[in-house]
Amino acid sequence: MDADAIVIGAGAAGLAAARSLAGRSLRVIVLEARDRVGGRAWSVPSARAAVAAELGAEFIHGRAEETMALLSEAGTAAVDTGGESWTRGEGGILRRDDAGSLSAFGIFEEALTLSGDESVDRFLRRFEGDKAMQERVRAARAFVESFDAADPAIASARAIANEWRSGVDFAIARPLGGYRPLFEHLRNACATAGVRTYLSTVVRRVSWRRGAVTVDAKSDCGESRTIHARAAIVTLPVGVLRHGRDETAVVFDPELPAAKRDALGRIEMGHAIRIALCFRTAFWEQISDGRYRDGAFFRCVGQPFAAYWTQVPVRSELIVAWAGGPPAAALSDASQAELIGRALDGLGALFGEPALVRKEFEGGIMHDWIHDPFARGAYSYVAVGGGDARAALAAPVDDTLFFAGEAASNGGQGGTVNGALESGERAAREAVSSLCASR
Ligand SMILES: Cc1cc2nc3c(=O)[nH]c(=O)nc-3n(C[C@H](O)[C@H](O)[C@H](O)COP(=O)(O)OP(=O)(O)OC[C@H]3O[C@@H](n4cnc5c(N)ncnc54)[C@H](O)[C@@H]3O)c2cc1C
Secondary structure (H helix, E strand, C coil): CCEEEEEECCCHHHHHHHHHHHCCCCCEEEECCCCCCCCCCCEECCCCCCCCEECCCCCEECCCHHHHHHHHHCCCCEEECCCEEEEEECCEEEECCHHHHHHHHHHHHHHHHCCCCCEHHHHHHCCCCCHHHHHHHHHHHHHHHHHCCCCCCCEEHHHHHHHHHCCCCCCEEEECCCCHHHHHHHHHHHHHCCCEEECCEEEEEEEEECCEEEEEEEECCCCEEEEEEEEEEECCCHHHHHCCCCCCCCEEECCCCHHHHHHHHCEEEECEEEEEEEECCCHHHCHHHHCCCCEEEEEECCCCCCEEECCCCCCCCEEEEEEECHHHHHCCCCCHHHHHHHHHHHHHHHHCCHHHHHHHEEEEEECCCCCCCCCCCCEEEEECCCCCHHHHHHCCECCCEEECCHHHCCCCCCCCHHHHHHHHHHHHHHHHHHHHHCC
């Protein structure tokens, strides 16, 4: 055997799992397709703005205990987002307390009283006749599209309600200096604990039987690698696990049990497009007599890029444009230049300053997560009837294959970095008890 455990993927879940396993004196090998760790968290230093541009995860949602513990270990901290929220609608641009959107989201509590599950669209249609509810319904749908990156026609109303009930805390912060220090810390901690990590190594096949796993992988220069271990922790994104069509598919031999395949069929990969727009100056702080100086979030009703945000409380020249759910899917075939153009048009319309936005613009940075073969989407959400799908995805197979990753996080934190970290530690505990029992 080359190792006790192979960890597939070096994102938040994989690194958390590898560190935990190695901390129990197990021999661990991590295989990662990209030439870097971090997966869907990717901070890119920007020559144009003082802050790093996050191409994937940026925020910390709620209490996020695992994330906060890691930040503290890494000698860094979190900064609350704070600032003001503004919404552009038919009546112009208005200051809007975030509590408004959150109370709209509370509409989903009623979904818990339904006898069965239904889609968000169908659930919200129940309120359509009530004029007084229309604004809340619109805001709730927009929130599902933007925050969950989900398609309301497919997303489970009950899962959204449970997420709400499980006390999802909408407080948001950012890691000080971005996510990079946290992932550098995790990577170093893995190396110190003896984890062997192979980057640019794409897993193609996972052959398994109780107590034995063989993983076949290929490096980016075409070199084959075969590794044998007693167990594997699989942290592949749902989009990758579901993808079975071409040479980028990961083949399980024998195939995963029906319950696992069924769970994968009830979890969807949400679409999101985020673009970091860098400007010559923070011009929005000056326009309209400084009205938007403390603006943190700007929502644009009915626009493809439904949200823009600044880095407040940090003052910088960077604004992020965000499209989520069906509007993001609809834009998925546009070129990066076109997307940046659309994002700038939206920002120009938001402030009523199209010429100024173009004049101040210096450059845009983004990553296409939708077509990225190692992600195949942004983050997961539960489809109608998929109430138990995250738990089913997380369940070990034959005490040999263990599953982690944001989609396998079952405590209302699916879709987040913290959910991924938590799931990695949980899968490592499961693997440790099985590996140590059979030593
Ligand atoms: C645009 C965007 C914005 C986001 N914003 C936030 C946010 O603000 N806050 C938040 O908490 N979360 C956010 N998320 C979600 C967050 O990034 C993810 O939930 C989290 O990073 C997932 O971690 P993971 O370990 O489960 O998966 P990943 O990070 O995807 O790790 C899986 C790893 O497996 C590797 N892999 C894939 N295929 C193979 C293969 N065949 N062989 C070997 N390796 C392979 C991948 O390269 C990847 O490194 C965002 C995501 C996106 C895309």
